[in-house]
Amino acid sequence: MKLVIIGNGMAPGRMLEHLLESAPGRYDVTIFNAEPRVNYDRIMLSPVLSGEKNYEQIIIHGDGWYIKNGITLYKGHKIVAIDREAKTVTSDHGVVQPYDKLVIATGSVPFILPVPGNTLAGVLSYRDLDDVNAMLLAAQSRAKAVVIGGGLLGLEAAAGLEAQGMDVTVLHLMPTLMERQLDPAAGYLLQRAIEDRGIKVICKANTKAILGEKKVEGVELGDGRIIPATLVVMAAGIKPNAGLAKEAGLATNRGIVVDNGMHTSDPDIYALGECAEVGGHVYGLVAPLYEMARVAAEHLVDEASTAAFVHSDTPTKLKVTGIELFSLGDFADGEDRHEIVLRDASAGIYKRVVLKDNRIIGTVLYGETADGAWFNDLKKRQVDITDMRDTLIFGQAYQGGAPLDPMAAVAALPDDAEICGCNGVCKGKIVGAIQEKNLTSLDDVRAHTKASASCGSCTGLVEQLMSITLGDAYNPAAVQPMCGCTTFGHDDVRRLIKAKSLKNIYAVMQELEWTTSCGCAKCRPALNYYLICDWPGEYADDYQSRFINERVHANIQKDGTYSVVPRMWGGVTSAKELRAIADVVDKFNIPTVKVTGGQRIDMLGIRKEDLPAVWADLGKAGFVSGHAYAKGLRTVKTCVGTDWCRFGTQDSTGLGIRIEKFMWGSWTPAKVKMAVSGCPRNCAEATCKDVGVICVDSGYEIHFAGAAGLDIKGTEVLGLVKTEDEALEVIVALVQMYREQARYLERIYKWAKRVTIDEVRRQILDDLDKRNGYYDRFVYSQKFAQVDPWSERVSGLHKHEFRPMATIGTADAAE
Amino acid sequence: MSWVSIGSITDIPRRGARCVETPLGKIAVFRTAEDRVFAIEDHCPHKGGPLSQGIVHGTAVTCPLHNWVISLETGKALGADEGSVRAIPIKVEGEMLFLGLAVSADRAA
Numbered sequence: 004m005k006l007v008i009i010g011n012g013m014a015p016g017r018m019l020e021h022l023l024e025s026a027p028g029r030y031d032v033t034i035f036n037a038e039p040r041v042n043y044d045r046i047m048l049s050p051v052l053s054g055e056k057n058y059e060q061i062i063i064h065g066d067g068w069y070i071k072n073g074i075t076l077y078k079g080h081k082i083v084a085i086d087r088e089a090k091t092v093t094s095d096h097g098v099v100q101p102y103d104k105l106v107i108a109t110g111s112v113p114f115i116l117p118v119p120g121n122t123l124a125g126v127l128s129y130r131d132l133d134d135v136n137a138m139l140l141a142a143q144s145r146a147k148a149v150v151i152g153g154g155l156l157g158l159e160a161a162a163g164l165e166a167q168g169m170d171v172t173v174l175h176l177m178p179t180l181m182e183r184q185l186d187p188a189a190g191y192l193l194q195r196a197i198e199d200r201g202i203k204v205i206c207k208a209n210t211k212a213i214l215g216e217k218k219v220e221g222v223e224l225g226d227g228r229i230i231p232a233t234l235v236v237m238a239a240g241i242k243p244n245a246g247l248a249k250e251a252g253l254a255t256n257r258g259i260v261v262d263n264g265m266h267t268s269d270p271d272i273y274a275l276g277e278c279a280e281v282g283g284h285v286y287g288l289v290a291p292l293y294e295m296a297r298v299a300a301e302h303l304v305d306e307a308s309t310a311a312f313v314h315s316d317t318p319t320k321l322k323v324t325g326i327e328l329f330s331l332g333d334f335a336d337g338e339d340r341h342e343i344v345l346r347d348a349s350a351g352i353y354k355r356v357v358l359k360d361n362r363i364i365g366t367v368l369y370g371e372t373a374d375g376a377w378f379n380d381l382k383k384r385q386v387d388i389t390d391m392r393d394t395l396i397f398g399q400a401y402q403g404g405a406p407l408d409p410m411a412a413v414a415a416l417p418d419d420a421e422i423c424g425c426n427g428v429c430k431g432k433i434v435g436a437i438q439e440k441n442l443t444s445l446d447d448v449r450a451h452t453k454a455s456a457s458c459g460s461c462t463g464l465v466e467q468l469m470s471i472t473l474g475d476a477y478n479p480a481a482v483q484p485m486c487g488c489t490t491f492g493h494d495d496v497r498r499l500i501k502a503k504s505l506k507n508i509y510a511v512m513q514e515l516e517w518t519t520s521c522g523c524a525k526c527r528p529a530l531n532y533y534l535i536c537d538w539p540g541e542y543a544d545d546y547q548s549r550f551i552n553e554r555v556h557a558n559i560q561k562d563g564t565y566s567v568v569p570r571m572w573g574g575v576t577s578a579k580e581l582r583a584i585a586d587v588v589d590k591f592n593i594p595t596v597k598v599t600g601g602q603r604i605d606m607l608g609i610r611k612e613d614l615p616a617v618w619a620d621l622g623k624a625g626f627v628s629g630h631a632y633a634k635g636l637r638t639v640k641t642c643v644g645t646d647w648c649r650f651g652t653q654d655s656t657g658l659g660i661r662i663e664k665f666m667w668g669s670w671t672p673a674k675v676k677m678a679v680s681g682c683p684r685n686c687a688e689a690t691c692k693d694v695g696v697i698c699v700d701s702g703y704e705i706h707f708a709g710a711a712g713l714d715i716k717g718t719e720v721l722g723l724v725k726t727e728d729e730a731l732e733v734i735v736a737l738v739q740m741y742r743e744q745a746r747y748l749e750r751i752y753k754w755a756k757r758v759t760i761d762e763v764r765r766q767i768l769d770d771l772d773k774r775n776g777y778y779d780r781f782v783y784s785q786k787f788a789q790v791d792p793w794s795e796r797v798s799g800l801h802k803h804e805f806r807p808m809a810t811i812g813t814a815d816a817a818e
Numbered sequence: 819m820s821w822v823s824i825g826s827i828t829d830i831p832r833r834g835a836r837c838v839e840t841p842l843g844k845i846a847v848f849r850t851a852e853d854r855v856f857a858i859e860d861h862c863p864h865k866g867g868p869l870s871q872g873i874v875h876g877t878a879v880t881c882p883l884h885n886w887v888i889s890l891e892t893g894k895a896l897g898a899d900e901g902s903v904r905a906i907p908i909k910v911e912g913e914m915l916f917l918g919l920a921v922s923a924d925r926a927a
């Protein structure tokens with residue numbers, strides 16, 4: 004009987020081994036392989052690329068093997084047609100070969116992005132030895148390379164090219180690397196490790212075009228960035244190579260459709276390997292392909308065989324030396340699932356096991372993967388882990404160990420990490436003082452080091468340092484944790500974000516050893532604010548961690564419609580502005596128009612879909628967002644002051660407008676409302692605001708920490724300043740101090756009570772250096788914050804927020 | 819029941835949601851951090867808040883109006899609150915999403 008095999012990859016190679024073992028001589032075997040070579044270990048191409056191995060070392064079946072087993076191998080022959088009537092195949096060199104049984108094992112083809120320039124010289128894929136040789140040649144130039152795709156293949160290619168001396172940038176469309184195999188937390192660690200080797204990583208990178216005349220010169224991204232490169236490797240995915248089978252009239256879907264005995268829709272034709280689709284699944288790792296090979300061999304030996312392929316999850320590992328990573332199964336979380344997370348920030352370890360009904364269904368391990376096989380085994384055997392639940396995550400060798408130390412993250416801080424920002428005291432100094440001077444109380448530490456002696460927000464950390472240094476002898480007061488995901492309180496988190504230079508949400512969660520993988524609705528908006536405040540220009544706002552009002556830049560109403568409030572600087576408007584508002588109200592049928600308590604106009608009842616169009620019209624009249632929805636600067640109310648009022652002492656309207664124009668767009672821990680009154684008669688009600696100014700003959704009295712909401716509280720007087728410039732400076736510095744120190748959702752009056760009015764006065768009025776520092780940091784952050792969110796959205800940003808994804812209408816449902 | 823294509827999973831931001839308009843009202847389609855997708859009515863069991871506008875964490879969404887937490891898998895309110903919305907069958911094929919919608923007989927109701 005004649006057995007013909009199309010493709011000579013790893014799957015049919017394994018199938019032949021089984022066949023030769025159980026029924027030698029049963030078939031007369033002929034193989035056609037488009038690649039001009041024997042069967043080699045494709046998996047090991049990465050070590051060949053990085054120089055750790057050579058081609059000879061990765062050959063599975065050498066030429067001698069084919070001769071010994073009487074197999075004819077046509078190297079470099081691509082089959083171009085299958086004639087199922089005549090039962091023959093034809094190669095591109097004209098060989099026509101008859102078969103009794105045919106096996107299609109054509110593997111996959113790399114997915115080439117459909118962008119301009121994708122056929123230029125210097126654009127490669129990563130699939131076979133020819134690709135590797137071409138990359139090695141290009142690498143001799145030691146020039147710049149871009150790898151498109153941050154999955155398994157792309158990262159292995161990048162590490163290999165880097166090892167060959169190239170300057171490599173990885174472009175990845177998704178927000179985190181290897182998102183199919185890793186959760187975002189592990190993806191973050193991986194990115195850090197890749198970057199540590201000098202490889203640049205750009206996530207959310209949308210490749211728009213490959214540039215160059217004849218040869219590649221660079222890659223252009225959707226946002227206009229251009230990355231120079233002389234080599235571009237496309238590793239953006241693979242697709243099953245099912246074209247030949249489809250032309251021959253076999254059933255195909257994503258791949259060649261086979262039953263669990265590897266039969267295609269033609270009983271004499273089998274398919275296996277990456278080109279085959281079984282039970283709706285296609286595969287890209289060898290373990291299941293080897294299983295297909297075993298099943299196919301059994302059916303070739305015995306047509307009545309009951310051998311059947313069953314789906315199983317295969318663990319993924321990355322073959323980059325020095326990076327330990329393991330991923331298995333389904334690790335999405337869910338209500339019926341439980342997760343156990345272990346993080347060890349100092350060792351860079353992250354482990355997560357997902358359980359359902361007390362059985363493992365998924366595992367992600369990063370940094371230490373020795374227990375991967377053990378978890379895989381527990382999962383496969385569906386072991387009930389109830390009895391070892393508390394220690395499961397520590398691995399096989401550690402059954403019975405103690406739970407992790409919640410203070411490990413603080414213990415691991417370097418000596419020069421700043422603990423107290425107000426007084427510039429670092430960890431080493433505090434620990435040193437505790438030891439040398441035998442300090443045992445918080446007050447002693449404050450007295451000797453000044454740490455936590457000012458605003459007090461680092462008290463939690465200082466206390467933790469005391470327990471670490473003194474052991475059980477010291478018992479810190481309990482801090483209220485930020486939420487159920489952490490043991491740290493808000494103040495500690497803020498301080499550690501600075502001390503450890505944590506610049507994204509996943510970094511915070513890893514380094515501070517969060518006990519959940521993606522946080523909750525309490526901690527995410529808070530972390531997002533802290534990062535925006537602390538790293539202006541560096542941190543990319545995470546919109547999915549914002550409440551809806553801040554995400555769509557309007558206020559949600561009880562019926563799901565929105566209200567829109569444009570800025571009216573200092574509460575001053577004009578006929579032109581009022582006319583524009585009237586037009587918008589008419590055009591969009593806005594049901595309610597109301598004057599707000601903050602001296603501006605609110606349009607209520609706007610449909611979400613209409614928001615961008617409403618903003619576009621308002622924008623044309625010169626309006627920008629009033630941030631009436633924001634934890635940020637809201638309004639600056641004013642009275643008419645010296646412009647019109649006979650009692651006015653200063654230009655209160657002018658100062659109000661000036662403050663509002665200077666400070667709009669800034670995000671704050673909670674909303675900030677201000678007012679400026681032209682004399683102590685206080686018509687602008689400045690003495691119940693977060694920040695208020697009462698103008699007097701001799702200057703400007705600055706007030707703060709008032710409240711007129713759930714609580715009612717008159718303001719405190721910060722002090723009197725002589726000039727308008729100084730008033731602005733003091734107000735800006737005050738707000739910046741609040742921005743840097745307060746807990747998320749904490750209004751100014753609550754924060755001020757905590758840090759004391761005297762401390763605020765000391766830092767803002769008395770200490771000029773401090774004041775200037777705050778002022779400068781606010782001004783810097785405004786560079787990134789003062790962008791009108793409405794006009795950004797009118798020009799298309801986040802369009803998805805405002806449009807339904809689909810509209811399903813049916814004739815019979817029409818009313 | 820019939821499966822209706824509504825677009826690609828990549829149309830929805832991770833830890834986010836989009837709406838689908840149907841003759842029966844809005845359906846909110848969610849995508850979690852780990853690319854699981856769910857569909858429920860866009861109508862909070864408390865006072866009808868648009869759930870598609872909430873913050874998505876794990877496999878739950880927090881309603882933007884009064885912070886009820888609704889399970890995306892069952893549509894039930896979690897914690898102390900009681901109530902539920904209808905969960906709509908959804909399937910993923912490759913990147914494409916399909917909603918399982920009742921045929922017109924059900925619609926008459």
Ligand SMILES: Cc1cc2nc3c(=O)[nH]c(=O)nc-3n(C[C@H](O)[C@H](O)[C@H](O)COP(=O)(O)OP(=O)(O)OC[C@H]3O[C@@H](n4cnc5c(N)ncnc54)[C@H](O)[C@@H]3O)c2cc1C
Nearest residue numbers: 010012013014037038045081082109110276277287288289
């Ligand atoms: C760089 C790299 C690293 C990898 N790392 C891993 C890993 O760590 N772990 C893991 O499990 N898997 C890994 N894989 C995947 C694994 O190598 C593949 O799943 C496996 O090799 C697929 O085997 P196959 O026999 O289905 O197809 P292939 O090995 O692709 O073989 C198909 C062969 O068919 C030939 N062919 C195609 N069409 C025709 C035609 N019309 N006529 C004649 N011949 C034809 C092709 O030239 C090719 O040689 C990696 C893959 C690559 C490229």
Ligand code: SF4
Nearest residue numbers: 642648681682685686
């Ligand atoms: S606060 Fe004083 S200056 Fe301003 S309007 Fe009232 S009375 Fe006039």
Ligand code: SF4
Nearest residue numbers: 560561600711712713
């Ligand atoms: S006072 Fe209460 S009811 Fe009135 S707008 Fe404010 S929150 Fe709503």
Ligand code: FES
Nearest residue numbers: 862864865867881
């Ligand atoms: S309407 Fe959803 S919580 Fe009230």
